[in-house]
Amino acid sequence: MMHRRFALSCFLALSMAGHAQAQSPTGYPNKPVKFVVAFAPGGPADIIARLLGQRLSDSIGQPVVIENKAGAGGSLASGLVAKAPADGYTLMLNTSSFAVNASLSKNASFDAEKDFVLASVVASSPNLLVAYPGLKAKNLQEIMVEAKSGKLNYGTAGAGTTPHLTAEYLFKVLGKVNVTHIPFQGAGPALAATLGGQVEMASVALPAAVEMVKGGKLRGLAVTSDKRVASLPDVPTVAESGFPGFEDYTWVGVFAPSKTSTEIVNYLNLEISKILRSADFQAKLALVGFEPVGGTPKEAADYLKVEINKWAKIIKETGVKID
Structure with a gap:
């Protein structure tokens, strides 16, 4: 937690x-x-x-x-x-x-x-986990299943950012799966790489990705707040997705x-x-x-x-x- x-x-x-x-x-x-x-x-x-x-x-x-x-x-x-x-x-x-x-x-x-x-x-x-629209897995639970193959990766604004640590904790400690981290020099470049399919997912602070999710360019997998956010009401929390008590900002x-x-x-x-x-x-x-x-x-x-x-x-x- x-x-x-x-x-x-x-x-x-x-x-x-x-x-x-x-x-x-x-x-x-x-x-x-x-x-x-x-x-x-x-x-x-x-x-x-x-x-x-x-x-x-x-x-x-x-x-x-x-x-x-x-x-x-x-x-x-x-x-x-x-x-x-x-x-x-x-x-x-x-x-x-x-x-x-x-x-x-x-x-x-x-x-x-x-x-x-x-x-x-x-x-x-809150932080937000988003996916390339072409990714087969549609939600966080399916991501965890697919991640057992060891072939998934995700981008962040850089090593040492809180979205990086949030994702590492979620995948490695709670999900017990290995997902490769790809660091970029900001959330913007990480999201651009996800849009282009160069990485399957991105873990970023919500504001950087909210418009892309709203516009259907990226798929919102889960948000790390304790409740769903008003700007993305259809995106479930990590807690709702099988990890009760998970919260980070x-x-x-x-x-x-x-x-x-x-x-x-x-x-x-x-x-x-x-x-x-x-x-x-x-x-x-x-x-x-x-x-x-x-x-x-x-x-x-x-x-x-x-x-x-x-x-x-x-x-x-x-x-x-x-x-």
Whole structure:
């Protein structure tokens, strides 16, 4: 059984209560802010970066520039941003893969717990297992039967992403079958390969694939939420598909280099919290399968520690390794 998502429902209210008096740091921002996205266009980090970036630009009065730096399951961007000036002008949009890589990446060029501060957990989404429409197996139970042949494979946004670990846990630990993992540099490329039949399946955060499933381009096999999602009501949960209690999510956060001043981090947190409370922004998130999260920097830091410990245990249980 996968660990349940951390209880985040009260974060938005707590965030506003804790930072209602935060003020803009003197002179900040006075030039464009860069969002370094840890994955290729089309994935959850990229979707949130573009939705949030537009609104944050309006809020802070400066352009927010999006720069995708995909590679190594998000670790390439982490290594770059860890060395960036801690002035609030270079921020990273990364997913829960950041927490995974804290123990999975043995040769990382950064320390996940020392080199970054998590300014805000922006949003979360369940993961989704999708299949090439031509695949003979029509649902997760049939996939498990076919997987006994040892010939199936699946793509992900990269080794060390939570959809990767989710699938490994589902196939190896619960299903006791071997399905070959094919890592890509983002959910977009993984889904493109699935559309083209280069891989049979993909395990991705739901927002990256929801429109493809709605349009019939891909077949939704199972979603990892505790209940079916409104955007894909015909896709069953993993729990419904024979694995009771299974639940997992991918979250997206805004990270800054650890030496960034508390004033700047609190300011960014407040501005993001204001955006997350907006009804129209919440509607945009819901449309693509995200839920707003929010929370204070302290709550975000505590949550990150929980996530790092959780995924370390799952990595040990699944035996996942990367080169």
